Amino acid sequence: MATQITFIGAGNMAGAIIGGLIDSGMAPTSITATSPSDAALEPVNERFGINTQTDNSTAVANADVVVLAVKPQIMRDVCENMRDSIQHQRPLIISIAAGLDATTIDTWLGGGLAVVRCMPNTPSLVGCGASGLYANAAVSEQQRQTATQLMEAVGLVEWVEEERLLDAVTAVSGSAPAYFFLMFEAMEAAGVKLGLPAATARRLAIQTALGAARMAQQSEHDPATLKKNVMSPGGTTERAIEHMENAQLRKTIQDAMDACAHRAQEMGKELAGK
Numbered sequence: 409m410a411t412q413i414t415f416i417g418a419g420n421m422a423g424a425i426i427g428g429l430i431d432s433g434m435a436p437t438s439i440t441a442t443s444p445s446d447a448a449l450e451p452v453n454e455r456f457g458i459n460t461q462t463d464n465s466t467a468v469a470n471a472d473v474v475v476l477a478v479k480p481q482i483m484r485d486v487c488e489n490m491r492d493s494i495q496h497q498r499p500l501i502i503s504i505a506a507g508l509d510a511t512t513i514d515t516w517l518g519g520g521l522a523v524v525r526c527m528p529n530t531p532s533l534v535g536c537g538a539s540g541l542y543a544n545a546a547v548s549e550q551q552r553q554t555a556t557q558l559m560e561a562v563g564l565v566e567w568v569e570e571e572r573l574l575d576a577v578t579a580v581s582g583s584a585p586a587y588f589f590l591m592f593e594a595m596e597a598a599g600v601k602l603g604l605p606a607a608t609a610r611r612l613a614i615q616t617a618l619g620a621a622r623m624a625q626q627s628e629h630d631p632a633t634l635k636k637n638v639m640s641p642g643g644t645t646e647r648a649i650e651h652m653e654n655a656q657l658r659k660t661i662q663d664a665m666d667a668c669a670h671r672a673q674e675m676g677k678e679l680a681g682k
């Protein structure tokens with residue numbers, strides 16, 4: 409595994425990956441994170457004990473891996489401003505930005521670089537992330553392994569061989585923690601309406617999701633069979649599922665995920681000026 413990793417940006421997603429890496433045993437001294445202000449870096453430093461830096465060019469000077477973790481909208485400026493330093497060091501670039509393709513990132517950084525695009529998600533913080541990865545042609549087998557090891561330290565890794573599929577990964581896992589959080593909100597509210605204390609409803613809903621996810625992961629049966637096993641004929645679950653099917657929940661999920669993937673494509677085109 410590479411020894412020095414620099415995160416450009418120290419927000420939600422970078423924090424989640426850094427937290428997961430440290431929990432997995434990586435030395436905090438191997439990690440640097442940047443942000444424009446010292447004030448924003450203070451909590452990161454306090455929480456993780458990693459190196460922090462406000463100057464991106466300085467922060468990448470000794471890096472083996474540079475993780476680009478700023479918002480897509482400012483990525484161009486950020487890349488162009490540290491281009492010289494990146495070209496001098498030529499680290500493996502891992503961009504986690506939604507939508508922006510590897511060629512665009514590489515161009516903004518001066519060209520000829522090994523770029524891995526990664527679509528992670530925030531459960532990386534608790535070692536339960538799910539990341540989709542794509543490598544451009546300049547990425548060596550060893551660099552591919554480095555990216556795999558890095559992201560496997562915080563969860564599941566799936567490589568895709570077509571870059572456009574990262575927009576689908578964004579819909580299936582990158583954005584998806586939010587879908588489940590929405591479900592928790594809705595289940596808690598419904599539980600309260602049925603008379604449970606909010607905290608009890610929340611705990612039960614979350615634990616049930618955890619249990620269902622573990623079962624689905626470990627079972628030899630597919631989700632449809634596991635669902636059927638909960639549904640006693642004429643019973644309570646059947647009534648609930650009937651409501652969800654009649655309300656076209658599947659179509660809502662399909663439409664939402666189409667919109668998500670489409671937005672990733674749209675952002676990529678807008679920001680790359682394509």
Ligand SMILES: NC(=O)C1=CN([C@@H]2O[C@H](COP(=O)(O)OP(=O)(O)OC[C@H]3O[C@@H](n4cnc5c(N)ncnc54)[C@H](OP(=O)(O)O)[C@@H]3O)[C@@H](O)[C@H]2O)C=CC1
Binds near residue numbers: 443448482528
């Ligand atoms: N959040 C998520 O669940 C996921 C996000 N992503 C991708 O991750 C990237 C970051 O998203 P997210 O973490 O949510 O966003 P955040 O806004 O939480 O983090 C971005 C960070 O970048 C910092 N920043 C701003 N300007 C610079 C600069 N010039 N140099 C260095 N750092 C800078 C910001 O600091 P300040 O706040 O002080 O401006 C902030 O800490 C995005 O590209 C997004 O598409 C991918 C998968 C999941």
Ligand SMILES: O=C(O)[C@@H]1CCC=N1
Binds near residue numbers: 506578582583
């Ligand atoms: O909402 C977003 O744009 C980012 C990308 C995936 C999750 N959060």
